[in-house]
Amino acid sequence: MQNVLIIGGGGMIGQKLAAHLAANGLNGDRDLAVTLADLGFPVAGAPGAHVRADVAEAGTMTRLVAGRPEVVFHLASVVSGEAEQDYAKGWAVNMTPMWELMEALRAHHEASNGHYRPRVVFSSSIAVFGGPYPDKIGDEFLSAPQTSYGAQKAICELMLGDASRKGLVDGVSIRLPTICVRPGLPNKAASGFFSGIIREPLNGAEAVLPVEDSVRHWHASPRSAVGFLTHAAGLDTALLGGRRALNMPGFSCTVAEQIEALRRAAGDEAVALIRREPDVAVAKIVSGWPRDFEPRRALALGFRSEPDFDAIIRVYLEDELGQG
Amino acid sequence: MQNVLIIGGGGMIGQKLAAHLAANGLNGDRDLAVTLADLGFPVAGAPGAHVRADVAEAGTMTRLVAGRPEVVFHLASVVSGEAEQDYAKGWAVNMTPMWELMEALRAHHEASNGHYRPRVVFSSSIAVFGGPYPDKIGDEFLSAPQTSYGAQKAICELMLGDASRKGLVDGVSIRLPTICVRPGLPNKAASGFFSGIIREPLNGAEAVLPVEDSVRHWHASPRSAVGFLTHAAGLDTALLGGRRALNMPGFSCTVAEQIEALRRAAGDEAVALIRREPDVAVAKIVSGWPRDFEPRRALALGFRSEPDFDAIIRVYLEDELGQG
Numbered sequence: 001m002q003n004v005l006i007i008g009g010g011g012m013i014g015q016k017l018a019a020h021l022a023a024n025g026l027n028g029d030r031d032l033a034v035t036l037a038d039l040g041f042p043v044a045g046a047p048g049a050h051v052r053a054d055v056a057e058a059g060t061m062t063r064l065v066a067g068r069p070e071v072v073f074h075l076a077s078v079v080s081g082e083a084e085q086d087y088a089k090g091w092a093v094n095m096t097p098m099w100e101l102m103e104a105l106r107a108h109h110e111a112s113n114g115h116y117r118p119r120v121v122f123s124s125s126i127a128v129f130g131g132p133y134p135d136k137i138g139d140e141f142l143s144a145p146q147t148s149y150g151a152q153k154a155i156c157e158l159m160l161g162d163a164s165r166k167g168l169v170d171g172v173s174i175r176l177p178t179i180c181v182r183p184g185l186p187n188k189a190a191s192g193f194f195s196g197i198i199r200e201p202l203n204g205a206e207a208v209l210p211v212e213d214s215v216r217h218w219h220a221s222p223r224s225a226v227g228f229l230t231h232a233a234g235l236d237t238a239l240l241g242g243r244r245a246l247n248m249p250g251f252s253c254t255v256a257e258q259i260e261a262l263r264r265a266a267g268d269e270a271v272a273l274i275r276r277e278p279d280v281a282v283a284k285i286v287s288g289w290p291r292d293f294e295p296r297r298a299l300a301l302g303f304r305s306e307p308d309f310d311a312i313i314r315v316y317l318e319d320e321l322g323q324g
Numbered sequence: 325m326q327n328v329l330i331i332g333g334g335g336m337i338g339q340k341l342a343a344h345l346a347a348n349g350l351n352g353d354r355d356l357a358v359t360l361a362d363l364g365f366p367v368a369g370a371p372g373a374h375v376r377a378d379v380a381e382a383g384t385m386t387r388l389v390a391g392r393p394e395v396v397f398h399l400a401s402v403v404s405g406e407a408e409q410d411y412a413k414g415w416a417v418n419m420t421p422m423w424e425l426m427e428a429l430r431a432h433h434e435a436s437n438g439h440y441r442p443r444v445v446f447s448s449s450i451a452v453f454g455g456p457y458p459d460k461i462g463d464e465f466l467s468a469p470q471t472s473y474g475a476q477k478a479i480c481e482l483m484l485g486d487a488s489r490k491g492l493v494d495g496v497s498i499r500l501p502t503i504c505v506r507p508g509l510p511n512k513a514a515s516g517f518f519s520g521i522i523r524e525p526l527n528g529a530e531a532v533l534p535v536e537d538s539v540r541h542w543h544a545s546p547r548s549a550v551g552f553l554t555h556a557a558g559l560d561t562a563l564l565g566g567r568r569a570l571n572m573p574g575f576s577c578t579v580a581e582q583i584e585a586l587r588r589a590a591g592d593e594a595v596a597l598i599r600r601e602p603d604v605a606v607a608k609i610v611s612g613w614p615r616d617f618e619p620r621r622a623l624a625l626g627f628r629s630e631p632d633f634d635a636i637i638r639v640y641l642e643d644e645l646g647q648g
Contacts, residue, residue, distance in 0.1 A: 087430075087490060091423075095423075099415075099419075130566060130567070131566075132565075139466075140466045141464060141466060142463075142464045142465060142466050142567075144485070144566070144567045144569075145482070145485075145486070146489065146566055148486050151483070151485060151486035154482050155479045158467075158469070158478050158479050158482075159479070161468070161469075162469070162472050162475040165470065166411060166472070242454060242468065243454070243466075243468045
């Protein structure tokens, strides 16, 4: 029996991960006890034990890992837009709890005479990067974030990397592309419109596009995100050579190319539902984001994502709208 | 009157910085009130008000910045070897206080309706880097530290960078080369021998060399370190373009080349005082360190160091032994 803890298990990715684990197990192991921790959970959500927990509250991480889970997915986070608006909250949720998690796991490691050394998979983000960028960001490009969210993610990577190097935990940080097409309602992420301009028209609703059509960005589907997480949970970390943060694969395209993929999937009618409403604040944040990557290490380690934006839309149609 | 706070003012660099400020002012301003904060201070040390302070104690940073200093130099740190031996202490001294400093300065920024926005100069280190390295490390090379010390320094850079981006403080992190030739007694830094093999022979004493002669590393003198700090305090940070951590210039040479420079300065007799005593632990740490840099940004911003190792030895002879 493998104990799996998903911190942030009530969120979109956490729920999809939990559903995947219930249906498929974790890398072939179906004998799992999955615990989801979050502020709240969707009604009729994914299977798993539920623990209500606020990671920003001191002591929460200690409580969550009391059962010594073999695998910890740490997905809990305030999103980029909110971390930018509320500086104190962003740091309190996105940084401090990671340190408490490392300390709580270290206590168990030491109490077990070094036997307990859980796999920790942290959902980092391409927001750890800041411009100016090369045409394609390589695996050795510096992390110089230009948002609080990105700085917090980069710091968590460093904490996890050092605890792993010291053998206290066995961690992997995966730097997620913008996950698109997100189901459900918009969240406070500045990147929300990348999903909105596809999701809303596919559901017959109007969508707002706050940036220029020429904006290029880096995308992968929620299904790929779950694949990244489970693959990271089973990875031979000896192959990481001390660099435990990985740029995940994705697909680079412009908003215009996204829209053309939408047209191929759902016709002119759907495209006509996109309303252009420039938002200077969003455009400014997005202008600082990475546009393209060359994620050689992750590809060599077996991480996979969609080959084009049509495939990303297909995942939405299949997984959310039951088509295909 | 400009208030200058040196956190870590009792250490080697802090003392030299305070002596420099007393003799020369700060970038032309001689009307300074300098406060040195540290666990302790050398007898007959550099001028300045002394405050005994343990940065690892909660509340210390708040107390230290109560007078709203215009310039804060944050130099206080557990050195690399000690941070590696004592994981908990390293994080408690090298990370947590930086966050408390940012929060204490933010409180003053907000209480002053945004008027108070001090210059903060943080002494980071080339230990933020980890191998494998290119022949010369450029300004866009990733920070993937392979020591706790390096991880802690990288995290502090990110905290300072984000608080600066938000306009709460006006920070610069300078990544110091190994500072050599350090005066005085050896400290717990794994890099201590780089100074020891020069300093001890110049003082007629035996020195231990724990690594191979072929080991290459990146050096600058204590005088250069003070120059970096004062230059950073006066820098037009608008020129940094959002990347507030800078690789400082230095001189790259092998231990063999260091020894030949010692021979030119003090003869075969001095060189004969170096005793080879391989230390696997030190050799392992040092093998992971950077060897050479191409610090274009820092050079373009006017940071300067010695052109060769002979000049580095000359600084020691002049500043410590009163020669030249």
